[in-house]
Amino acid sequence: MPGSSHSASSVTARLEPLLVELFDKSGGQRYGMDLAQFSAILIAIAEKYLSPDAKEPEVRELYLSLRIEELVLSRCCASGNESAWQDFMLRYREKLHDTALSITKDDSKARELAGSIYADLYGTGNREGQRVSKLSYYSARGSLEGWLRTVLAQRQVDDYRRRRKTVSLDEEEEAGRQVAVVVPEPEAVVDPRLSVATGAALAALSGEERSILAYYFLDDLTLARIAAILRVHESTISRRLEKLVTGLRKDIVLRLTRAGLSRRQAEEALEVDVRDLTVDIRGHLTQDSPSAAFSKEEKIVKAGEAQD
Numbered sequence: 001m002p003g004s005s006h007s008a009s010s011v012t013a014r015l016e017p018l019l020v021e022l023f024d025k026s027g028g029q030r031y032g033m034d035l036a037q038f039s040a041i042l043i044a045i046a047e048k049y050l051s052p053d054a055k056e057p058e059v060r061e062l063y064l065s066l067r068i069e070e071l072v073l074s075r076c077c078a079s080g081n082e083s084a085w086q087d088f089m090l091r092y093r094e095k096l097h098d099t100a101l102s103i104t105k106d107d108s109k110a111r112e113l114a115g116s117i118y119a120d121l122y123g124t125g126n127r128e129g130q131r132v133s134k135l136s137y138y139s140a141r142g143s144l145e146g147w148l149r150t151v152l153a154q155r156q157v158d159d160y161r162r163r164r165k166t167v168s169l170d171e172e173e174e175a176g177r178q179v180a181v182v183v184p185e186p187e188a189v190v191d192p193r194l195s196v197a198t199g200a201a202l203a204a205l206s207g208e209e210r211s212i213l214a215y216y217f218l219d220d221l222t223l224a225r226i227a228a229i230l231r232v233h234e235s236t237i238s239r240r241l242e243k244l245v246t247g248l249r250k251d252i253v254l255r256l257t258r259a260g261l262s263r264r265q266a267e268e269a270l271e272v273d274v275r276d277l278t279v280d281i282r283g284h285l286t287q288d289s290p291s292a293a294f295s296k297e298e299k300i301v302k303a304g305e306a307q308d
Contacts, residue, residue, distance in 0.1 A: 008046040011059045012039060018060060026068045031076040031084045041075055042066075045139055065192050071140035078123060078133035085122065092148060099149050103156050117155055194269045197255035201248055209244055216241060 012019065023029075023038045045066065046059055073091075076084035096117075100110035123133030138147050202210065208230070215221040215229070223241070227234040249270065256266035 007052050007054065008043045008050070008059070011054065011056050012043050012046065014056060015060060015063070018063060022063060022068050026072040028072045028076070031072070031081045033072060033076060038072070041071065048139070049141070061192055065195060066140040067143060068140065070144035071138065074135040074138040074140075074144060077121070078131070078136040080123060080131055088121075092145070095145055096148060096152065099152050103153060113152060113156060113159075116159075117151055121151075193256060193259045193261065194252075197252045197259065200255055201251040204251065205244075205248070209240075212237065212241060213244060213248075 019035065019039055019042065022042075023035050026033075026038065028034075028038050042063055046054065046062060050058055050062060073084055073088060077088050093114075096114040097110055100113040101107060104110045104113055117134070120134040123131045123135075134151065138144060202213075205213075212226060212230075215226045216223075221229075223234050223237050227237045230237070252270065253263065253266045256269060257263055261269065
């Protein structure tokens with residue numbers, strides 16, 4: 001669409017400080033990507049999902065909602081970067097097998113299914129000699145793991161359809177094979193209003209409340225250790241934690257309803273896989289909170305325990 005690229009580019013140019021910040025967090029430099037290449041990827045995504053006359057706040061919101069690190073990893077893999085591909089395999093090889101196993105219910109078939117998509121992910125040449133990788137289609141609006149689940153499920157469906165062209169259902173039944181159709185799982189896309197509501201609800205907590213949540217959910221401290229840090233009884237922390245979680249959920253639901261969702265829609269929005277959330281939970285829990293990170297003494301104790 002004429003003008004679309006110009007609009008996205010001009011708006012993105014005004015967001016350069018944000019782009020620099022996102023690029024620094026993306027890990028792109030590790031794979032030889034530069035800021036110009038990074039910006040081009042974001043502009044292409046903006047052109048795909050936003051209208052040509054999208055304003056700066058809309059573009060900013062979209063960029064902040066993207067899974068930036070996963071986006072850069074996937075695009076560097078798609079471009080043939082071996083270091084990126086090694087990191088990808090290290091992070092996702094086992095997850096791909098586990099997902100394939102949940103689909104096929106058979107280990108050998110799971111390995112076959114997972115192995116069947118590696119060539120598509122790594123990239124193959126087309127008639128023009130250009131590298132074509134399925135990873136170049138990942139939009140980063142949901143988790144890369146969720147997108148890979150969809151790719152595996154679709155491959156299973158495609159394989160089933162190919163078999164049906166050569167083997168009749170009667171033949172399959174006579175052979176005692178069960179015919180199962182796998183419905184692809186859609187890429188997880190988190191409602192941006194959930195990100196805003198969650199961030200606002202976390203920001204509204206006191207520093208100590210954010211500390212308790214960070215200690216328990218992010219740093220995996222026991223209730224006893226948290227109680228010792230805050231110099232209160234363990235049962236007090238247990239009650240406060242339960243009250244905090246309940247109150248936080250109610251606050252997020254309330255903010256979502258104020259943003260236009262029905263209560264049922266708000267409750268359903270909260271059922272999203274936490275791994276697919278785009279909110280910087282740790283950042284929200286530790287901002288302006290002097291006790292959100294370990295105290296100096298606590299760090300020393302933890303370091304000593306690790307050495308022992």
